[in-house]
Amino acid sequence: MNNLEPQINLLIPLYNEEEVFDKLIERLSKVMEASPLSIKVIMIDDGSLDNTAELMRKVSLQDDRFTSIFLSRNFGHQIALTAGLDYVDATEAVMILDGDLQDPPELIEDFYPYLKKGYDVIYAVRKKRKESFFKIIAYKVFYKVLKRISKLEIPVDSGDFSLISRRVVNDMIRMREESRFLRGMRNWVGYKQIGVEYEREERQEGDSKYTIRKLLSLALNGIFNFSEYPIKFISNLGILTVTVSLVYLIYTLIKKIFFGVVPEGFTGTIIVIILFGGVQLISIGILGEYILRIFFQVKNRPLYLVKSHIKNKEEHGSAIL
Numbered sequence: 001m002n003n004l005e006p007q008i009n010l011l012i013p014l015y016n017e018e019e020v021f022d023k024l025i026e027r028l029s030k031v032m033e034a035s036p037l038s039i040k041v042i043m044i045d046d047g048s049l050d051n052t053a054e055l056m057r058k059v060s061l062q063d064d065r066f067t068s069i070f071l072s073r074n075f076g077h078q079i080a081l082t083a084g085l086d087y088v089d090a091t092e093a094v095m096i097l098d099g100d101l102q103d104p105p106e107l108i109e110d111f112y113p114y115l116k117k118g119y120d121v122i123y124a125v126r127k128k129r130k131e132s133f134f135k136i137i138a139y140k141v142f143y144k145v146l147k148r149i150s151k152l153e154i155p156v157d158s159g160d161f162s163l164i165s166r167r168v169v170n171d172m173i174r175m176r177e178e179s180r181f182l183r184g185m186r187n188w189v190g191y192k193q194i195g196v197e198y199e200r201e202e203r204q205e206g207d208s209k210y211t212i213r214k215l216l217s218l219a220l221n222g223i224f225n226f227s228e229y230p231i232k233f234i235s236n237l238g239i240l241t242v243t244v245s246l247v248y249l250i251y252t253l254i255k256k257i258f259f260g261v262v263p264e265g266f267t268g269t270i271i272v273i274i275l276f277g278g279v280q281l282i283s284i285g286i287l288g289e290y291i292l293r294i295f296f297q298v299k300n301r302p303l304y305l306v307k308s309h310i311k312n313k314e315e316h317g318s319a320i321l
Contacts, residue, residue, distance in 0.1 A: 008039045014044065020099065024099055069306060071307065080304075093169075121192075
């Protein structure tokens with residue numbers, strides 16, 4: 001049994017990945033055996049409904065290079081990654097990747113030299129996506145919008161796939177916001193960062209677990225957590241509305257004073273009501289997003305609950321929150 005702390009942790013959240021699990025373990029094992037680095041894997045079961053948890057349990061009880069964390073239910077991808085970060089025991093760095101093998105674990109050998117050169121964050125930049133046309137467009141629009149409205153320089157087409165130093169991990173662990181956008185948090189901590197291009201592979205088996213609703217939720221976390229734009233948008237919208245109203249008022253007075261004509265009927269009234277009503281609803285909706293996030297944050301609930309975890313081939317019931 002090898003109880004020594006590894007140099008690198010590979011951090012992998014899993015949700016209903018039984019179809020690709022054997023291939024994943026095979027690829028990870030080859031990487032660990034071929035690498036001169038001391039590497040261990042941390043897998044997080046995010047409340048899977050299939051046989052994923054049992055497969056994880058079997059591997060971790062047989063091989064002490066694999067640690068498994070079992071969450072009490074599905075908390076979502078970003079929270080599952082947070083749970084994994086809390087269990088990190090690597091001395092040098094952590095590599096975050098998805099369990100569907102679209103993020104090749106073999107790239108650890110390309111990323112690690114940058115770590116030795118003094119970089120704290122080495123993030124992967126997708127130079128080609130093998131995904132649906134709709135998703136490709138949606139991702140591009142989101143990153144461009146976020147880049148324009150956010151104070152952070154979040155690189156276009158960079159996801160969670162990255163190698164981050166131990167001190168960055170420690171800083172991210174201290175950040176306990178409830179609505180999480182890890183790639184934004186990773187960028188916020190600063191330090192020396194660099195992007196490395198790679199060609200994102202096709203999903204090996206099964207379907208993507210990131211639905212449109214989940215992608216939208218993640219996008220909103222990025223926008224509301226790392227940008228002042230929504231609040232400023234309300235102010236700008238208010239100024240625009242007042243300006244339009246004043247222009248319309250001046251136009252009406254000119255027609256009344258110089259031409260003796262006033263717009264007939266309810267058209268003008270209806271336009272004003274619709275305009276102000278729409279502005280108010282948009283403003284309330286944006287403020288509601290902030291209030292909802294404050295509401296969940298001040299509850300101070302734990303971000304996740306752990307049923308059990310297996311480390312060094314021993315199962316424990318204790319949780320880290």
